[in-house]
Amino acid sequence: MLINLTDVLASEGKVVEKQIETELLQLSCRMGVFSVKEKTPLTLTLTNLGINKASVRGRMELTFAMQCDRCLKPVSQKVVLDFIREIAGPDERAEAAEEDDQNFMDGYQLDVESLIQNECFLNLPVKVLCRPDCRGLCMQCGADLNGKECGCDTFIPDPRMARIKDIFDANKEV
Ligand SMILES: [Zn+2]
Ligand SMILES: [Zn+2]
Structure with a gap:
């Protein structure tokens, strides 16, 4: 899903809150492909931070179908997202191209699914265990x-x- 941020980036002091049903069904990463079993809607707060700058705060909970690293039993792994990212309009991004970590931005559009995937990668546990003392x-x-x-x-x-x-x-x- 794409959200147009032109308004938030251009209007000083503007704050927009949205609830979004994301389309994310699975997450592919080097550990494997994990399907989403449950997810809450994404709460997005978009805050203007000046000319062509804004912050995006997102909160969401997802549960992935994973398996225990030790015994391979199915594990429902909950991931809680609560993040804030600063974003800029396309012109600012071109200037700061060397530190372009905003692969979830396409022009003035925010790609919600890419943003959520990035945050899931950052928040997945290093080790998935069915219980801490799994033998x-x-x-x-x-x-x-x-x-x-x-x-x-x-x-x-x-x-x-x-x-x-x-x-x-x-x-x-x-
Ligand atoms: Zn286990
Ligand atoms: Zn044995």
């Missing part, structure tokens, strides 16, 4: 260790300790 899957048999112990010997001995154990075992046999 993950057994490296040997793949069993979910949050259930019961699978009984695999996952003990990886320190090579130096293994040598001492060999000597100990050898002496025991004598």
Whole structure:
């Protein structure tokens, strides 16, 4: 969805508040593609900051269908957005081209979906876990260790300790 900001950028002291139903259905990033399970409307506050300058404040909550990094169980990951970005009209942006982080602006139009995607990238957790102490899957048999112990010997001995154990075992046999 595109919102025309000509009015806000041109009218000194102007403040506009909008509630927007975004069209975002999924988020593609290097971690994968995650579908949006739930989302609130986006509350946008557009405030004029002088000639050709404005701030955009956005608030929204989304829930993504993700999976636990350790045990792969489905996880509903909530992301709360509350951000403020300063924007400028196309002329100001051309002058400050080297720091153009406003890929969500197209001329005087604000692309709501791009803006929201940017903010989601910034707010996604580094690690997605079904619970903080998830024990993950057994490296040997793949069993979910949050259930019961699978009984695999996952003990990886320190090579130096293994040598001492060999000597100990050898002496025991004598
Ligand atoms: Zn897990
Ligand atoms: Zn196992």
